[in-house]
Amino acid sequence: MSFLPERDRDYLKEKGYEYQEYTEENQRGIILKNWSLPSDKFTLDKIDLLVLIPVGYPDNRLDMFYNFPEVLLKQEQQKARAADQPLQFNSTQWQRWSRHLAGDAWRPGIDGIHTFIQAIQQALMEARV
Amino acid sequence: MNLDTLTITEEHYEQLKQATFRSDGKEGAAFLLCGRSYIENEIWTEKREERFLSREVYVIPDDEIVSSSTADVTFRHETYLRVLKIAEEKNYAVALVHSHPKGHLYFSKTDDEGEAGLFQLAVNRNGSKRPQLSIIIERDENLLARVWHENRTRPISLIRIIGKRITLHYEGKHTTLSKEEFARQALAFGPALNNDLQRLKVAVIGCGGTGSPTAMLLARLGIGHILLIDDDFVEKTNLNRLHGSSVSDVKNKKPKVKVVENLIHAMELGTIVKTIKGSVESKECQEALKSVDLIFGCTDDHLGRMILNRIAYCYLIPVIDMGLAMKVQENVSPPVLQTLDGRVTYLFPNEVCLLCRKVIDPKKAYAETLRKNNPQEYAKQVKEEYVEGEGNPSPSVVTFTTDLASMAVTELIDRLQGFRGEHSGAAERRRKYITCEERRTGATARPECPVCSNKKYYGRGDMIPFLDISL
Numbered sequence: 001m002s003f004l005p006e007r008d009r010d011y012l013k014e015k016g017y018e019y020q021e022y023t024e025e026n027q028r029g030i031i032l033k034n035w036s037l038p039s040d041k042f043t044l045d046k047i048d049l050l051v052l053i054p055v056g057y058p059d060n061r062l063d064m065f066y067n068f069p070e071v072l073l074k075q076e077q078q079k080a081r082a083a084d085q086p087l088q089f090n091s092t093q094w095q096r097w098s099r100h101l102a103g104d105a106w107r108p109g110i111d112g113i114h115t116f117i118q119a120i121q122q123a124l125m126e127a128r129v
Numbered sequence: 130m131n132l133d134t135l136t137i138t139e140e141h142y143e144q145l146k147q148a149t150f151r152s153d154g155k156e157g158a159a160f161l162l163c164g165r166s167y168i169e170n171e172i173w174t175e176k177r178e179e180r181f182l183s184r185e186v187y188v189i190p191d192d193e194i195v196s197s198s199t200a201d202v203t204f205r206h207e208t209y210l211r212v213l214k215i216a217e218e219k220n221y222a223v224a225l226v227h228s229h230p231k232g233h234l235y236f237s238k239t240d241d242e243g244e245a246g247l248f249q250l251a252v253n254r255n256g257s258k259r260p261q262l263s264i265i266i267e268r269d270e271n272l273l274a275r276v277w278h279e280n281r282t283r284p285i286s287l288i289r290i291i292g293k294r295i296t297l298h299y300e301g302k303h304t305t306l307s308k309e310e311f312a313r314q315a316l317a318f319g320p321a322l323n324n325d326l327q328r329l330k331v332a333v334i335g336c337g338g339t340g341s342p343t344a345m346l347l348a349r350l351g352i353g354h355i356l357l358i359d360d361d362f363v364e365k366t367n368l369n370r371l372h373g374s375s376v377s378d379v380k381n382k383k384p385k386v387k388v389v390e391n392l393i394h395a396m397e398l399g400t401i402v403k404t405i406k407g408s409v410e411s412k413e414c415q416e417a418l419k420s421v422d423l424i425f426g427c428t429d430d431h432l433g434r435m436i437l438n439r440i441a442y443c444y445l446i447p448v449i450d451m452g453l454a455m456k457v458q459e460n461v462s463p464p465v466l467q468t469l470d471g472r473v474t475y476l477f478p479n480e481v482c483l484l485c486r487k488v489i490d491p492k493k494a495y496a497e498t499l500r501k502n503n504p505q506e507y508a509k510q511v512k513e514e515y516v517e518g519e520g521n522p523s524p525s526v527v528t529f530t531t532d533l534a535s536m537a538v539t540e541l542i543d544r545l546q547g548f549r550g551e552h553s554g555a556a557e558r559r560r561k562y563i564t565c566e567e568r569r570t571g572a573t574a575r576p577e578c579p580v581c582s583n584k585k586y587y588g589r590g591d592m593i594p595f596l597d598i599s600l
Contacts, residue, residue: 005597007579026503028599055410055498057599058579059435059484061491063515100515108435108484108491110577 003028005058008113022090028053029089030113035067038125042071050087050094051116061106062116065123066094073129080127099123132171132178133276133285135224135262136445137161138478138588139292141183148188149228149266156202158194160187160212161224161264164590166444172403172420173330173354179276180419181222181262181285182445182588187212202227203243206250213251216259223251224262224274231268236275236282240265248277264288272298287328289422291447291477293554295544297325310398311351318546323351325545330354332421334409334437336385337361338530339451339537340427341372341392346538347425348393354401355393356421359385359428360408370527408501409433410600419444425537426450431494432501438483439596441476443586447544448476450483451537455524464524469562471533472570473540478588480556481572482581492517529562536560 002009004021012019018033035049050066066087073080082098101119137145141161148159166180195203209225216223225244229237240263248261262285264274274285288298307315307323315323331352333344336359347355363371363378363385371385373392386404393400405414410432418424418440426437426448434450441448452472457464476482483489496516500507510516536558543549555569574582579597586597594600 001593003594003599005594005599006592007597027506053599054495055502055600056432056435056494059438059489059491059598060432060495060498063495098513098515106491107575107577108489109579110575 003053004030005112008058011112011114024089027089029066031090037071038121041074041124041127043074043077044069044071047071049120050089051113051120052089058110058112059108061101061108061111062113063100065097065099065120067097068092068094070095073127076129078129081129083127097123132174132176133181133283134178134287134289135163135181135183135264135274135285136289136291136588137183138445139290139294140479141186142290142292144186144188145226145264146266148186149226150268151197155197156228157197158189158202158204158225158227160189160209161185161226161262162187162212162216162219162221163224163262164443164588165220165222166419166590168416168419170416172356172417173401178420179260180444180590181224182590184221184588187215206247209247209250210254213254222260222262224264226264226266228266228268234265234267234269234271234273236263236265236273244277245280249280289445291445292479293544294547295423295447295541297328297545299328302328308351314350318542318548322542322546326351327353329423330356330421332356332358332418332424333389334358334424334426334433335428335430336371336389337367337427338370338525338527339453339534340425341370341374341385341389342531342534343425343427343451343537344389345372345392346534347541348396348398348400350538350542351398352400354421355403356417357386357389357402357404358407358409358414358417359389360406361385363388366522370525370530372531409436415595415600418446421446423541424448427534430497431489431491432497434483434489435494435598436596436600438476438489439580439586439598442478442482442580443589443592443596445478445588449537449540450474450476450488451533452488453525453529453533455526455529457524466524466563469529471529471536471560471562472557473533473537474557475540475544475555478581478584480581481574482578485574485578485581486557486570486572532562533560 019030021030029050029052032049034046047067054060085096087094087096145159149157151157161183162185163181164184168178171178189204189208193205193208244263261277266272272288275282290296302324305324307320311323329352333340336357362382363374365379368374373388378388384406386406390402390404393402437448440446454468454470456468458467511518543553557570559570560567
């Protein structure tokens, strides 16, 4: 049974995202497969992207995102700022991006995966050491 | 007793009356599309209940009515088939609504034959096993409804018309003698109110400072069925305001729901009480909450409020939510109270929800959720200062918590009985205990609010996931 709201399932389907829902003991998330990173910026072009879905989403906000495999900034050959903590999920070690939406930026119930994806893309574009 | 029930919003009821009571005195008809709430194991009887929730009125256009007289109305089959198609796409139940002259609140032979034929169309079309409903509105504003399923009918035992008022239609409302225990309130409000109260199934979420007096007052008032939900045990610092609690309860680690249950049983009024020691977001509570007619929110748990907030709109179950704000000035000793306000909010379609009113603090909700589900990650994030830790406990005093509960339960009486007349129907009231004033608080819904603004969830009933929220 899906834990992702109908609105989000419709959105992801419509946009053609390849994703799956995973439930663990105390966390749940969706993994978007073959996510394209900004070109020529990282040591890989495609990764799997994990977004943890908290209880109460979308009234409750999304926070941070994770990728597998690990990537470094191509030029500096280092991980980007605050993109270094590991997370165990689905028997895999993920690279955490500590990116948070500013203060009141999350509009309860209104925002969701569809708006968060843009925030992720922005964070990846702006990533630096 | 059959457990199929029907809830119609006042807005839809007005539309239906307009469509079915024609100005020329002849009979009119309309369809009501309904969302569905299916309960496998209804908490009161452990039987199945199917609840139908009004979602959309489909008026039969004049040019599709074949004939209409003062006794019956016929319309083209194509109209019905078109409505069926919409219903199938969205899994609605379809109700045929028509009017009867005054004094004819029963299904006639013409109704029986006409409906059997019509609903057979649905079955023939695609072997539909979907229940069909039929509703009569009598010119005296009484209603009767039944469900057709597999060529047989079942009466709908309760019809709720809800909006600014809560009006219940059921057999025996005006004829059952109300109990002597409640004679003094019949003198104030009439005997029918006592019958309504006996019939009602009410949930009290949170059995603490505001929840315990709420439950106590509901029981004394004669509410027939009370569901108590709270996850906590009694602690020493609860004793100054938790009705029914004693020092022994602290020593014996008694759950709050048990304290309140005992308090109610001690009255010996025959109240049926069910308790769940647990969190609102649990599966057990989800099913239980679908089985009630009304909910009192007496919790300051933000996630709990998010759920109640959505239930009101999705399941057409009014939520009367309350909160007491008590704040002292910082760094002053002895303390000086700066804020002492009680709030009672009525949640239902066409009213502004708790998210838009900013009663729910999303940052606190997020922190609470994390603390509950992933305490390791919570501790980490508090340390990293991403998330606010739990603050100091708030001040709380029994005279205010009890007064607020009383204000909330009185709101229910007014919604049922209307004694306030033109002063009825405030969606939110705030009582200011320092200045002794009471105000009605206005609010505007956020235009994109999925819960209360665009009617998308109104009467939607069961969804995957429950309430379209991740739980």
